[in-house]
Amino acid sequence: MTEQQGQPEQQPEKKEKKSLSLNVVSNKPHRGFGAGTIDLSQVSCVIIDEGVAYIDDGAMHAKSKVEKGIKFSPDKANTPNGRTCWIVWVAVERTDAGTQYAGVTACEMLIDKEARRGWKILPDHVNKLDAALKRKIKLEELAAEEKAALRKLLTQHNEEWWNHSSDELKQALAPESL
Template sequence: MNFDKKGKKNLSLNVVSNKEHKGFGAGMINLSQMSSMIIDGDKAYIDIGALHAKSKVEKGIKFLTDKEEVPNGRKCWVAWVAVDRNEEGSYYAGVTVCEMLIDEEARRGWKILADHVNKMDKALKRKFILDGLDDTEKTALRTALIEHNQEWWENSGDELKEGLSA
């Protein structure tokens, strides 16, 4: 708990924690089992910076809400990946994707922040939303998840595996 000079409680957002909260601060989002990946064409990689909109592809980009203002943008995706554990071990429990357009030359991009937040929430709630990915992007994400931890992939449910079959 943080206190100011007068001894009053300062509100602070604690988003990464592994302790159980009761009372003040209860119900905060726990991102300790959440990670973010970037899908950029035929490559997918972990980029934890996306949790704060500071991934490698997002840095230095001014984001707009009108897709038509980024006519030369290349399509990239943020994949929100939640990991859970059961009696068989850890597994990919929720995966959702959000589209972005990135024009590095113009330093402009397009994304809908509300969509990113809502999809992150859906992944935390153990949902799979992979709409919009083409076969190349599905293959890139599937490969990255398997290469990161094959056992987690094998322990994951059929919904994820079928959703990422190209």
């Protein structure tokens, strides 16, 4: 209270700001303002490089081990000596039967570490990420060695998830289709 007026002092009302930012990599689902717009918490990134597949969630922000320090161009001619690497988007889903690999898509890139140059088509990467989120399997561009490396990683990472996965995924990565 102010002594002169005998009334309580009023504070200006503070408005709560609502942010549009998304926490892309999170352990818990997004709730509140903007909920339902996109949920990437169930997506992981796999890199396939020289026949070896490994998880590298840095690829979500183009900061995977192979992408660091590389200047990318949408023109393939700018990376004449590049080696082919793949980003594979893997969406995981929990069902009544158990957790499974639900959506798996692959995107090509060329990397030339010496020249610090690379090639990738960003809209293709975004569209393939979207397809994985929509539970689609798109792996036909992978060579036999790359499919084998991806299958090995997925089964070793969690064999139970692999066992619960769709027949479509298993057929896409089956040794006989290689």
